[in-house]
Amino acid sequence: METYRVKVGTKGEIILPKELRELFGLVEEDTLDLCVDSEGKVFVRTAERSVRPLSDFFEDLIISDLLAEGCNGDCLKNKLLEHKLKLSTVLDRLSEEAHRAHKNGQSIRWWEAQALSSLGIHKTDRGQFNVMITTRGVHDLVVLRKEELKEIPAVFECLEQDPFAFKRLRGPFYETYRVSFRSGTKEHRVIYTVFSQENLIVILTVGAREVIYDRLNGIA
Structure with missing residues (x-):
């Protein structure tokens, strides 16, 4: 402790x-x-x-992109709102996609992901919630460096015990949260959705803040 x-x-x-x-x-x-x-x-x-929308946590990155595109004044204000609205809808789309993938048997327990199992993790017990990863999450883990991956098990084990302890993100349909962890000088995020009635947590995306922003932009 x-x-x-x-x-x-x-x-x-x-x-x-x-x-x-x-x-x-x-x-x-x-x-x-x-x-x-x-x-x-x-x-x-x-x-x-x-409770804040996910897009608020990326506002500085959105503004930076818009300024690089030459937006300012009213253009900046209007485009900022437009981009934030787009990002806000992505969360629920990802949650729905992840839950559907889990129902279709397209998810694995977090310690079964090859990127994590290669660390020599031997998981024998579990907490109150099952933390599952879909194909999208598995791909996110693959691109992380080994020193970053080493931080993941402790984060997921915390989620197994109490997924509600971390920051909730505003969304109209799903209970979606984020937790931060640091590897070296870089801050990373794990964004996940809790399906309480099933004692289920599905990881939506994992990575450095800037990387997640780019991913969500690609989906939006």
């Missing part, structure tokens, strides 16, 4: 370390519960979370 030490400010405030905020996708206006057990230990858990 990782331990983080924080100081209490003059008004009782504490500042969560950046790596924790990034890991759990915490943003301004999220609410946390401080829980105290019988031994006086304090635990922190998320209570109310501001």
